Amino acid sequence: MTTVAEQIVTALADLGVRTVWGVVGDALNPVTDAIRREERIEWIGTRHEEAAAFAASAQAQLSGTIGVCMGTVGPGSLHLLNGLYDAKKSHAPVLAICGQVPSAELGAEYFQEVDNDAVFRDVAAFRHTVTSASQMPRVLEQAVQTAYATPGVSVLTLPGDIGSAEVAKDSAVHITRVPARLTPDDDEITRAVRLLDDAKTVTMLVGAGARESRASVLQLADRLAAPMVLTLKAKEGLEDDNPFQIGQSGLIGNPATREAFESAGALLMIGTDFPYPDWLPRSTPTVQIDTRAGHIGRRTPVDVGVVGDAGLSIAALLNRVRSKDDRSHLEKARSSYEDWQGHQRRLTDPEFDQSLVGKVRSWLDNTEDKIRPEALATLIDTHAAEDTVFTTDTGMSTVWLARCVTMRGSRRLIGSFNLGSMANALPHALGAAALDRQRQVVAFCGDGGLTMLLGDVLTAVAYDLPVKLIVFDNGRLGMVKLEQEQGGLPEFGTELANPDLAAVATAMGMPAARVTEPEALEAAVQAALASPGPYLLDVVTNPEEIALPPKTSIDQAWGFAIAKMKEGIVSRGAKS
Incomplete structure (x- = not known):
């Protein structure tokens, strides 16, 4: 005989799971004890269950193997929710094992009792409370297979008395993983070819679904x-050495993408559920290719929807679509993109603010001559390894990574790009580092995001996870500040009373440094990346940096100008 907990842990180890994340406690004690005795799995105890779920999500995205996190009765399980929503919206296979009150007390409003099956209904494709050992291993098989098939989240809840209950030792666990490639319909391919051939010019919007079909x-x-x-x-895998790419659209984008959309005779979307319809052309004839039929046409009107695997669909188009001899549309877009890149590179020069143009610009957007965030991001790009795993907090950290870091070599990129959560960069980095402690992992941390889950800096120290935490310390919730200013509002409620974050990290046992001067930046970045273990680099960056999106309306621009004037009036009033 064996126990339910031992059966679960052995099955996960057999599946290739090497790390389980969470906070120990009561109902899950049988499971954590089984992990203690399973040499193939490392237990990493986080300071917050949310960090555990984020870490498991990152591991699933990077490895393809199901990520596993745990939270015990009531509050412990509830704390998993945000990280699990990140996994759901990132299509990452994650299993959450949640504790529950003893089965005899279910429904009696027992201490800490929460109805997990109801709580996790929206986030989990599969959720089940085990009420008898005889349900095993069937429900475990269902949970894991559903997480892989969705892909997404499964939640398995164990009452306190079930984990230690005995089951037959020869109850084998069978998990089926058969990735399917959906063949596109030939009639829809014919319609797509006709639309693309008839269009004088085409602009492509390519997402992560096409990353495996680069060539x-x-x-x-x-x-x-x-x-x-x-x-x-799609930066990962499709950006480097690509003579056709012109960067991103949306708030993180550049003018070339706006121009390419507006001047296109047809739009071809491949493997993307780009969530911002305001940035897409509305009247342009459009072809969309996606494996999920529910994605077709939900962001912008679509003339032809091709439901199928990106690689198979592209191959079908290549067999039939005609070549376009006029390349002026492509050349114009690339020229605009390269001009914008040149402007961005000028901002990374430590001497830029001392030039005539720089002095004029800094009068508006860098009055205190602080380090420009573009300079920090560019130096990280220059000195980071070719196989670095990058994670990034939502907000301005993502803007600087998108604009200044190239996903060359075998670099990987993880972020909360669909949920848009704060505080994900640190725990995502922890998950990545635990997969391979020899691989460089760099987290682009906002000061707001880092301090939200600051306690899990201790997790990196305790388990010697060699994450490099690069803090864009502008004392602001920067994206919110930008949103307020675009609406013509002076910033309010965005300022952060930060401590010396390098000193805080040092007190936690993590080597750290703080940089305030542009001329000291490059040496500090090199030292941080060369350090053998975890390291925090606290860089005091310019909070006034202008990061206007490529599609700024007259109203937004006017609102920004009005906001800056209001801020100046408020600032001068405060000093008088």
């Missing part, structure tokens, strides 16, 4: 003479 995506862009707008998640 054929580039071949199709060449055939169509099409500039390629990449979603943020």
Whole structure:
């Protein structure tokens, strides 16, 4: 005989799970004890269950193996929710094992009792409370297979008396993982070819769903003479050495993408559920290719919807679509993109603010001559390894990574790009580092995000996870500040009373440094990346940096100008 807990842990180890994340406690004691005795699995105890769920999500995205996190009765399980929503919206297979009150007390409003099956209904594709050992291993098989098939979240709840209950030792656990490639409908391919052939110019919007089809995506862009707008998640695998890509759209984008959308005779969307319809052309004839039928047409009107695997669909198009001889649409978009990149590079020069143009600009957006965030992000890009795993907090940290870091080599990128949560960069980095302690992991941390889950800096120290935490310390909730200013409002409620974060990290046992001067930045970045273990680099960056999106309306620009005037009046009033 064996126990339910031992059966679960052995099955997970057999599946290739090497790390389980969470906070120990009461109902899950049988499970954590089984982990203690399973040499193939490392237990990493986080300071907050939310961090555990984020870490498991990152591991699932990077490895393809199901990520596992745990939270005990009531509050412990509830704390998992935000990280689990990140996994759901990132399509990451994650199993959450949640504790529950003893089965005899279910429904009696027992101390800390929470109805997990109801709480996790929206986030989990599968959720079940085990009420008898005889339900095993069937429900475990259902939970894991559903997480892989969705892909997404499964929640398995164990009452306190069930984990230690005995089951037959020979109750084998069988998990089926058969990835399917959906073949596109030939009639829809015919319609797509006709629309693309009839269009004088084509612009492509390519997402993460096409990352595994890099060669054929580039071949199709060449055939169509099409500039390629990449979603943020498509940077990984499709950005480097791509003569057709012109960066991102949306708040993190650049003018070239706006121009390429507006001047296109047709839009071809491949493997993307780009969530911002305001940034997409509304009247342009559009073809969308996606494996999920529910994604077709939900962001912008679509003339032809092709439901199918990106690689198979692209191959079908390449067999039939005609080449476009006029390449001026592509050349114009690339020229605009390269001009914008040149402007961005000028901002990274430590001497920029001393130039004539820099002095004029800094009068508006860098009055205290602080380090520009573009300079920090560019130096990280320059000195980070070619196989670095990057994680990034939501907000301005993502803006600087998107604009200044190239996903070359075998670099990977993880972020809360669909949920848009704060505080994800640190725990995502912990998950990545636990997969391979020899691989460089760099987290682009906002000061607001880092301090929200600051306690899990101690997790990096305790388990010697060699994360490099790069803090864009502008004393602001920067994206909110930008949103307020675009609406013509002076910033309010965004300022953060930060401590010396390097000193805090040092007190926690993590080596750290603080940089306030531009001329000291490069040496500090090199030292941080070269350090053998975890390290925090606290860089005091310019909070006034202008990061206007590429599609700024007259109203937004006027609102920004009015906001800056209001801020100046408030600031001068405060000093008088």
